[in-house]
Structure formats: C-alpha cells, structure tokens
Amino acid sequence: MEERLQALLDLAVRMKASDIHLTGRGEDMKIEMRIGGVMREVKTEAGDQRLIPYLQYLAGLDVGALSKPQTGQFEAEAGGQLLSLRFALISSLGFSSGVLRILNNELVTDAAHLSLLKSQNDHFKSLLRERNGLILFSGATGSGKTTALYALLKEAKGKKIYTVEDPIEIYREELVQLQINEAIGFHYSEAIKQVLRHDPDILMIGEIRDEKAAFGALRAANTGHLVLSSIHASSAALCISRMCELGVPEGALYDVLKTVSCQSLEVLKNGRKAVFYEIMDGKELAYYRRYHRHSVSFLSLDTQLKAAREGGHLA
Secondary structure (H helix, E strand, C coil): CHHHHHHHHHHHHHHCEEEEEEEEECCEEEEEEEECCEEEEECCCCCHHHHHHHHHHHCCCCCCCCCCCEEEEEEEEECCEEEEEEEEEEEECCEEEEEEEECCCCCCCCHHHCCCCHHHHHHHHHHCCCCCEEEEEEECCCCCHHHHHHHHHHHCCCCCEEEEECCCCCCCCCCEEEECEHHHCECHHHHHHHHHCCCCCEEEECCCCCHHHHHHHHHHHHCCCEEEEECCCCCHHHHHHHHHHCCCCHHHHHHHEEEEEEEEEEEECCCCEEEEEEEECHHHHHHHHHHCCCCCCCCCHHHHHHHHHHCCCEC
C-alpha cells in the first residue's frame, strides 16, 4: 500500500491535482483525481480496496468508528516536495468514500498575476494599502481562493500577519499560523480573540463557515485590522447575503467591507489555467446597499466566461 499510495501521490503532483477521491464498495474501488476542477478517473489495480484503511491509519482515524465521518491529516513526500494531506472519510451501507486533499499542491502566485486583467490585479494590490476592513473571496471548491489569499499575503511587505485556519493549507515561515482545534475548544472565535491581543496588521481567516467565524471577522475588522477571508457563495453579491445569514448585522457588515469577489478556475485553449474574477469594490458595494439589486458588478463571472467561450479562449 505504501508503494501504491506513493505512485498515486506522484501522479497527483505531476497532474497538479487538488484531490484524490476513493470510493469503495466491497472489493470494488473507484479512484478519481480532481484536476483543474474536473474529475479524471485513474486506472485501479488489484488490492486498491486496502487504500482506504491504510489512509485511515496514516491520518490517525479511529478504524473502529466507521459509522461517523472522520477527518485527519498527515504528511508525505512526492514529486520532490513535502505534501500536507487531509483525509476525510464517510462510510454507510456497504460503501466507503474517502477524499485525500493535497493542501499545498498549488504554487502560490503573486498579486500581479492573479487575474488576466491588469485592472483587477491592480485592485487586489491596492487593497493591501487599507489599514482595516474586510475583504472576502468566494468561489467553488478548487477555484483558487486559498491561492488568492496567500498571494495577497505574499505581497504585504513589512506587516505582522497572523492566520487562523482549519486546516493550515500552505505553510509559510514568515506568517504566524494558528490551527483550529474544536476538540479542545480552540475554535475560530477563541483563536481570533487571542490573535487580536498580539495586534496584527493583517489577519487571514481561512474560511468563514459559521457564526463564530463571521462575528470574529467582523470584530477584527472593526478594531483596526485588515481581515482577509473566504466564504462559500456563487456570486460576489451573495457573499453579502451569506454573511447576513450567519447573523452578521447588515449595517455593521457594510461598514467594514472593502471588496467582495467570486472566482472561477478555467482551462484555456492553450492548456493553461486561468482564474476569472467578479469583483464588487467600494463603489459597487455602496450602490448595492442602496438599491439591493441582485448583482451590480461591472464584470460578472457569467459575462466574462461567455465572452471567453465566444472568443474561443476556453478549452
């Protein structure tokens, strides 16, 4: 199993896969990799059904508690780099489904090359001149939200930067990175409270998933800190709705919001990957607040992707 897993990890690194999906039913096993947001099936070999229990062991999961979802982490070398891996497992009615996420298989780009549009890159870089406020990134799983966040952090020179993540996806020596651990009560609100005592210039919250994280982000932005985070939403405007659904007062949210964006990772005709961004800046946020239109971004994702397809730029 060690050699088989090594072969899969080497392949995943070469193909720049973000996840390896394993679905087992009895003696049958299906293996897929998510590459550029698309699932690609991998040819299986005899004995591959033993991969799931082997990954359970490596990730420190309880092999006797198959009835409840479990998640664990471990590290492994592949492709000349040390990979940080997270294994999530669910089992039910004779089948097991495991997802091995490669947390650091994306090269962190810089803020000058996040978008194909120079105007958007310039906007992202300008955000780092803000002394406080909240910047939100949204988009589908695997669209590069974490890459965008870390690219901005890389651009911030001479700043004291803390991150609060669950899990830590990309390790950076110049950052102070804190790992959430719900089992011991170290949740987002507690982590953010502790970080604020250290007076950071920038706080990055890996993902706003619940009320604790949402209110923690609001509190940090309200107390003179620049906060960057991601949230699940399918458009820039829906980032606002999602925060309000988590209980954040609308007025207080608008007081701290600097920019919200939604992104989509696409494969160009030349085989390269590119991220398209829908961005609502301060002016558009003010317009949206006043008129409550569904979307007021000048360049919506749908408009950009339609133009790219019609122009023959997308694969």
